[in-house]
Amino acid sequence: MADEGENEVYSQDIMVDSKEEGEALPKSEPKKNLLKWMEITLSEPERRVGISMKMQETYMVYLIETKITDETVEGYGDPPTSIWRRYSEFEMLRNYLEVMYPFVVVPPLPEKKATFTWQKSTTDKFDPEFIERRRVGLENFVLRVASHPLMSQDELFRDFLKQEEGWREKLIETGYQAKGDSKLRTLSASYRIKKPDSRFEEMKSYSNELQSHIGNVLKIRAKLCDRLYAYHKVNANYGRVFSEWSALEKEMADGLQSAGHFVDVYASSIDALLEDEEQFADQLKEYYAFCDAVRNVCRRQELAQLNMEKAEENLTYKRNQRDQLAEGKTSGLSLTGLKSKLFGGDTAEQREEKLKVLDEQIKEAEAQVKTQTEEAREFVKDALQDLERFQRQKVKDLKESFTNYALFQIERCKKGIEVWQKTRECFEKM
Amino acid sequence: MADPLSAAAAERELFGDEDFEDLSPSSDQLNSINLGSDDGIPLDSENSTTADLLEGSGIRNLELEDEQMDNETKDLFIVVDNPEKHVTTMESYITFKITTKTTRCDFDNHEYSVRRRYNDFLWLRQRLEETQPSHLIPPLPEKHSLRRLDRFSPEFLKNREKALQKFMSRLEDHPVLSFNEHLKVFLTAKQFEFQAYKKQGSGFISRTADSLRNLSASYMMKNRSPEFTMLQEYIQTFGEKLGTMDRIQQRLVKEQMEYVTELNEIGPVFTLWSNSEDELSTALTAVAHSIETCCNAVQESVLTHLGQGLSLEHISETEGEFGQSLKEYILYVEAVKAVLRRRDAMQMEYELAAEELQKKKDEKEAKTDLSELAKEVERLNDRTVCADSDLKADMERWHKFKRKDFRDLFIKMADKQISFYEKSLKAWEDAIPLIQNTEQETKKEED
Numbered sequence: 012m013a014d015e016g017e018n019e020v021y022s023q024d025i026m027v028d029s030k031e032e033g034e035a036l037p038k039s040e041p042k043k044n045l046l047k048w049m050e051i052t053l054s055e056p057e058r059r060v061g062i063s064m065k066m067q068e069t070y071m072v073y074l075i076e077t078k079i080t081d082e083t084v085e086g087y088g089d090p091p092t093s094i095w096r097r098y099s100e101f102e103m104l105r106n107y108l109e110v111m112y113p114f115v116v117v118p119p120l121p122e123k124k125a126t127f128t129w130q131k132s133t134t135d136k137f138d139p140e141f142i143e144r145r146r147v148g149l150e151n152f153v154l155r156v157a158s159h160p161l162m163s164q165d166e167l168f169r170d171f172l173k174q175e176e177g178w179r180e181k182l183i184e185t186g187y188q189a190k191g192d193s194k195l196r197t198l199s200a201s202y203r204i205k206k207p208d209s210r211f212e213e214m215k216s217y218s219n220e221l222q223s224h225i226g227n228v229l230k231i232r233a234k235l236c237d238r239l240y241a242y243h244k245v246n247a248n249y250g251r252v253f254s255e256w257s258a259l260e261k262e263m264a265d266g267l268q269s270a271g272h273f274v275d276v277y278a279s280s281i282d283a284l285l286e287d288e289e290q291f292a293d294q295l296k297e298y299y300a301f302c303d304a305v306r307n308v309c310r311r312q313e314l315a316q317l318n319m320e321k322a323e324e325n326l327t328y329k330r331n332q333r334d335q336l337a338e339g340k341t342s343g344l345s346l347t348g349l350k351s352k353l354f355g356g357d358t359a360e361q362r363e364e365k366l367k368v369l370d371e372q373i374k375e376a377e378a379q380v381k382t383q384t385e386e387a388r389e390f391v392k393d394a395l396q397d398l399e400r401f402q403r404q405k406v407k408d409l410k411e412s413f414t415n416y417a418l419f420q421i422e423r424c425k426k427g428i429e430v431w432q433k434t435r436e437c438f439e440k441m
Numbered sequence: 442m443a444d445p446l447s448a449a450a451a452e453r454e455l456f457g458d459e460d461f462e463d464l465s466p467s468s469d470q471l472n473s474i475n476l477g478s479d480d481g482i483p484l485d486s487e488n489s490t491t492a493d494l495l496e497g498s499g500i501r502n503l504e505l506e507d508e509q510m511d512n513e514t515k516d517l518f519i520v521v522d523n524p525e526k527h528v529t530t531m532e533s534y535i536t537f538k539i540t541t542k543t544t545r546c547d548f549d550n551h552e553y554s555v556r557r558r559y560n561d562f563l564w565l566r567q568r569l570e571e572t573q574p575s576h577l578i579p580p581l582p583e584k585h586s587l588r589r590l591d592r593f594s595p596e597f598l599k600n601r602e603k604a605l606q607k608f609m610s611r612l613e614d615h616p617v618l619s620f621n622e623h624l625k626v627f628l629t630a631k632q633f634e635f636q637a638y639k640k641q642g643s644g645f646i647s648r649t650a651d652s653l654r655n656l657s658a659s660y661m662m663k664n665r666s667p668e669f670t671m672l673q674e675y676i677q678t679f680g681e682k683l684g685t686m687d688r689i690q691q692r693l694v695k696e697q698m699e700y701v702t703e704l705n706e707i708g709p710v711f712t713l714w715s716n717s718e719d720e721l722s723t724a725l726t727a728v729a730h731s732i733e734t735c736c737n738a739v740q741e742s743v744l745t746h747l748g749q750g751l752s753l754e755h756i757s758e759t760e761g762e763f764g765q766s767l768k769e770y771i772l773y774v775e776a777v778k779a780v781l782r783r784r785d786a787m788q789m790e791y792e793l794a795a796e797e798l799q800k801k802k803d804e805k806e807a808k809t810d811l812s813e814l815a816k817e818v819e820r821l822n823d824r825t826v827c828a829d830s831d832l833k834a835d836m837e838r839w840h841k842f843k844r845k846d847f848r849d850l851f852i853k854m855a856d857k858q859i860s861f862y863e864k865s866l867k868a869w870e871d872a873i874p875l876i877q878n879t880e881q882e883t884k885k886e887e888d
C-alpha cells in the first residue's frame with residue numbers, strides 16, 4: 012500500500028505543513044516519509060573547478076544539509092549533516108532509482124539545458140538565475156524522493172544525503188548499471204508482446220497527450236513572454252520621449268517628466284515579473300519530464316509482460332515437444348517413427364531418457380512461468396499503485412501551479428494598475 | 442468680395458485697396474488644386490448618383506470640444522458627419538455633411554447643412570492661409586495615400602471624418618478665423634453658388650507669399666525677435682518628439698496584436714488539455730476562461746485605442762484615436778512652420794523696403810519719391826507688428842489647447858491601461874477558487 016506517501020505534498024511551500032503534521036503523529040507510526048522526521052535542504056550552490064580525464068572542467072556543487080527533527084528517531088540531537096553534491100551525482104542517483112524501483116514513477120531532475128526559451132532566457136549554465144532555478148529543481152527532486160514510501164527507505168538514497176565519502180563506489184557496487192534494461196530491449200518489447208495491458212496502454216497514451224499539452228503551453232508561454240517583454244520595453248521609449256519632451260515645455264514639463272519616470276518603472280517591472288513566472292514554467296517542465304518517467308514505467312511493464320509471455324511460450328514449446336515424443340512412442344507408423352527405425356532411431360531407453368529430460372525442463376519452465384507471472388503481476392500491482400500516487404500528486408501539484416500562475420497574473424495586473432494610476436496622476440497635473 | 446466684420450477686415454486693410462485691384466484673380470491656382478488632388482475633377486453633386494450611406498455616421502465628436510478654452514459665449518457650432526459616396530461616370534468620391542448652427546448676425550439663418558468633399562476643405566484652408574497669413578491655420582488630414590486603406594473603406598472614412606471635424610472645431614473656436622468670409626461661404630453656400638464662388642478664386646496673397654518665399658532663401662533677417670527663433674526651434678524638436686511617439690504607439694499596437702494572437706492560441710491548449718483530465722478539468726477550464734477574458738480585454742483596449750467600429754483585421758493599418766491626435770499635432774508642426782515663414786516674409790519685405798528708403802535717403806536723390814516710400818515702409822512695419830501679435834496670440838492659444846489635448850490623451854491612455862489590467866485582474870481572481878475548487882471535491886470523495 013502506498014498509504015501515507017500518496018497524500019504527501021512534495022513541493023516546498025506545503026512541505027512545512029506536512030512536516031508539522033508528521034510531528035504530531037504518534038511515535039509508533041512507521042517513518043516511511045523521511046520528511047516527517049528529517050529536514051532536508053539544498054543550498055549554497057558553489058562553483059568548483061576539477062580535473063577529469065586530463066581536462067579541466069567547471070561545475071556547480073550544492074550543499075545538502077539534513078537534520079533530524081523527531082526526538083524519537085535515532086540521531087536526534089546530533090549536529091546537522093552537510094555534504095556537497097554535483098549534478099552528475101544526482102543523475103547517478105536517479106538512474107539507480109529507476110533501476111531499483113522499476114515500477115515507480117521516479118521524479119525527474121531539473122533540465123540540463125534550458126528549454127522552451129524566450130529572448131531573455133539565459134543559456135549560460137553558470138548564470139545565477141539558472142543556477143538558482145536548478146537548485147530549486149534539485150531540492151524538489153530530493154524532497155520528492157524523500158517523501159516516497161519506498162525510495163525514501165533506500166539506503167543509498169539516505170547515504171546520498173549524508174555520506175560523501177565512498178558513496179559513488181557503493182552505488183557502483185550495486186551493479187545497477189548492468190541491471191538496467193537496455194533501451195533497445197524495452198523499445199522492442201512493445202511490438203512483441205501479445206497481450207498488452209490496456210491500463211498501461213491507456214497510461215502511455217495519456218502521458219503522451221499530457222506531454223504534448225504541456226509542451227504546447229510551454230511553447231506558447233515562451234512566445235507570450237517575448238511579446239510582453241517587448242511591449243513593456245517599447246513603453247520605455249515613451250519614458251525617454253516624455254523626459255526629452257519635458258525639457259521643451261513649461262507648464263507641462265513637471266507632469267511629463269514624472270510621467271516619464273513611471274512609464275520607465277512600468278517598463279522595467281516586467282523583468283522581475285517574468286522572472287517570477289519562470290517558476291510556473293519550471294513546474295510545468297517538471298511534469299513534462301514526469302511524462303517520460305511514466306512512460307518508462309509503462310515500458311518496463313511491457314518488458315515484464317514480455318518475459319512472462321516468453322516463459323509461457325517456452326513452456327508450450329516444451330510441452331509440445333514432450334507430447335510429440337510421447338506420441339512417437341505409441342504410434343510406431345509415424346514419419347518420425349519410421350525414420351528413426353530406418354536410420355537407427357532412439358532406443359526405448361533413449362526415448363525414456365529424453366522424455367525425462369523434457370519433463371524436467373517442463374517443470375523448470377512451469378516454475379519460470381510461475382515466477383514471471385508472479386513478477387509481472389507484482390509489477391502491475393506496484394506500478395498501478397505508484398501511478399495512482401503519481402496521479403494524485405499531479406492533480407495537487409498542477410492545481411498549485413495554476414494557482415501560482417493566476418497569482419503571477421494578478422501580481423502583474425496589480426503592478427500595472429498601480430503604476431498607471433501613478434502615471435495618470437502625473438498626467439492630471441500637466 | 443465683402444469684408445468680414447472681424448479683425449480679419451482690419452487685417453486685410455493693411456494690405457491696401459490697391460492690392461486687390463492690381464492682382465487679378467487667378468484661376469490657375471484653383472485648377473492646380475483640383476487636378477492635383479486624388480479626388481479628381483470636381484463635379485456637382487446634383488449630377489452624381491448617390492450611393493450607399495456609410496455606417497457609423499451617428500457618432501459625433503462634439504465632446505471633443507465640449508470645454509471651451511476661453512470662449513464662454515460660443516455662437517458657432519459645426520458638425521461634420523455622414524460621409525456619402527458619389528459615383529459618376531467620371532469619378533467616385535466622398536462628400537461629408539456639414540451642419541452649422543449659429544446665432545451670429547452675419548449669418549442669414551440659424552442653421553445650414555451642406556455637403557463638401559475633401560477638395561473643398563483643401564480650398565478653404567488655402568483661402569484661409571491667403572487671407573489670414575499672420576494666423577496659424579489648423580491642419581487638414583493628409584491626402585489619401587495608396588499604402589493605406591481603401592479610401593472608401595469605413596475605417597478610412599471614419600478617421601477622415603474625425604480629422605475634418607477636428608479641423609472645423611479648431612476654426613469655430615478661433616476668434617479671428619471663425620469670422621472669415623471664405624469659411625462662411627464654405628459653410629453656407631448652396632452647391633452651385635459654392636462652385637461659382639470657388640471659380641472666382643483669388644490667390645493674390647499666395648503670389649506675394651511665393652515671391653517672398655523665394656527671397657527668404659537669400660536674405661537673412663536682421664531683427665527677428667528671438668522668441669520666433671525659439672518658437673522655430675521648439676516646433677522643430679516638438680515635431681521630432683511627436684514623430685518618435687507616433688512610431689512608438691504604432692509599434693505598441695503591433696506588439697499588442699501579436700500578444701493577442703499568442704493568447705488566442707494558448708487558451709484552446711488548456712481547453713484541449715482539460716479534455717484529457719478528470720480532476721484537473723475544472724482548473725484547466727478556469728485557466729482557459731481567464732485567458733480568454735484577458736484576450737478580449739486586450740482586443741478591447743486596442744480597439745478603444747484605435748476607435749470604435751473597427752474590425753480587428755484592419756487594426757494594423759488604421760490610425761487610432763491616439764494616433765490621430767498625434768497626427769494632427771504632427772501636421773500642426775508644418776502649419777506652425779508655414780505661419781512662421783509667412784511672418785518672416787512680412788518682416789523681410791518691411792526690412793527690404795526700409796533698407797531701400799535708407800539707401801535713397803543716403804543718396805539724397807529724388808526727394809519727391811521718398812514720402813511715398815516712407816509711407817509704404819510704415820505700412821509694412823505696421824503689418825509686421827500686427828502679424829507678430831497675431832501669431833503670438835495664436836501660439837498662446839495653441840499651447841493652451843495642446844496642453845489640454847495631450848493631458849486628455851495621456852489620461853485616456855492611462856485609463857485604458859488601468860481598465861485593461863482591472864479586467865484581467867478580475868478574471869484571474871475569479872479563476873483561483875475555480876482552480877482550487879476541485880481539490881475540495883476530491884477531499885470530499887476521500888472522506
